[in-house]
Amino acid sequence: DAGITQSPRHKVTETGTPVTLRCHQTENHRYMYWYRQDPGHGLRLIHYSYGVKDTDKGEVSDGYSVSRSKTEDFLLTLESATSSQTSVYFCAIRGGASGGGEQFFGPGTRLTVL
Amino acid sequence: KQEVTQIPAALSVPEGENLVLNCSFTDSAIYNLQWFRQDPGKGLTSLLLIQSSQREQTSGRLNASLDKSSGRSTLYIAASQPGDSATYLCAAQSSGNTPLVFGKGTRLSVIA
Numbered sequence: 013d014a015g016i017t018q019s020p021r022h023k024v025t026e027t028g029t030p031v032t033l034r035c036h037q038t039e040n041h042r043y044m045y046w047y048r049q050d051p052g053h054g055l056r057l058i059h060y061s062y063g064v065k066d067t068d069k070g071e072v073s074d075g076y077s078v079s080r081s082k083t084e085d086f087l088l089t090l091e092s093a094t095s096s097q098t099s100v101y102f103c104a105i106r107g108g109a110s111g112g113g114e115q116f117f118g119p120g121t122r123l124t125v126l
Numbered sequence: 127k128q129e130v131t132q133i134p135a136a137l138s139v140p141e142g143e144n145l146v147l148n149c150s151f152t153d154s155a156i157y158n159l160q161w162f163r164q165d166p167g168k169g170l171t172s173l174l175l176i177q178s179s180q181r182e183q184t185s186g187r188l189n190a191s192l193d194k195s196s197g198r199s200t201l202y203i204a205a206s207q208p209g210d211s212a213t214y215l216c217a218a219q220s221s222g223n224t225p226l227v228f229g230k231g232t233r234l235s236v237i238a
Contacts, residue, residue: 045225054230055170055215062223070225102169110222112157112177117170 015039018103018118026126031090033121035103037083043106044086045115046070046078048099055102061086093125128153128220132229139206141238147201149216149229154194157219160226161190161201164213173201173214206236 015038025031035044045060047070057070059078067078075097077089090097101121107113129152139145149159158177162170174183174190176199182191189202199216213233217226 043223055228057225060225104170108222112219112222114172114175115160115217115226116172117162119169 016103016105016116016118018101018121020121021119022122024124024126025093027094028092031093031123031125033088033101033103033123035086035088035118037086037105039105039107039116040083041105041107041113042083044080045104045106046076046086046088047102047104048072048097049102049120050099058088058101090123093123095125097123098125099123128156128218128227130216130218130227130229132214132216132232134232135230136233136235138235138237141206141208141236143206143236144202144204145206145234147203147214147216147232147234149199149201151197151199151218151227153218153220154197155220156192156194157221157224159190159192159199159216159218161188161199162215162217164215164231166212170215203234206234208236208238210234211236 017036019034046058047055056072061067061080079087103118106115131150160175161173164170176183176192187204192199213231215231217228
């Protein structure tokens with residue numbers, strides 16, 4: 013299995029609070045991704061990173077920010093959580109010199125915003 | 127813009143049947159295509175990665191093919207088992223530094 017972990021695995025928070033999810037990899041891969049998965053919407057890309065301090069937006073980036081200060085860690089922050097951000101969040105990593113390698117997913121974080 | 131479609135959304139088959147899952151994509155200038163499996167409440171597990179220069183990839187009872195000219199990929203599962211029941215997703219990458227574009231998946235049920 014690819015060395016990718018997510019923390020926390022479950023979180024319940026209240027509307028308006030900031031939340032940070034962490035993705036950690038031991039594969040030294042350059043590319044990292046944050047997705048959310050919701051019934052009826054499938055998997056949607058939030059943000060991704062193609063190197064330390066290099067990030068870009070995905071299709072549903074509003075209300076989210078990311079940071080990557082080290083190769084192994086990619087953080088997703090919900091600045092002020094809303095109920096619409098209740099979801100399962102997946103981190104993924106991708107290998108290959110130019111990002112064309114196999115993509116692997118973490119186990120997911122189930123976030124509930126009350 | 128690449129779009130990926132998987133039809134049908136759900137499929138039910140009897141145990142032992144050979145089956146094919148379909149994936150279509152709109153941009154034939156594809157870099158690679160990857161198939162994943164997702165069990166309920168779990169993350170995605172990579173099954174097969176097909177590079178644009180390849181026609182197919184095999185892993186055990188699974189065989190994935192890629193036809194760029196027709197914009198199609200298929201995942202063939204031989205001698206299906208109840209343990210194959212899961213949602214299968216395909217995803218296409220248009221270039222090495224672009225994110226994967228996912229289909230919404232086909233939910234497979236293999237009935238014993």
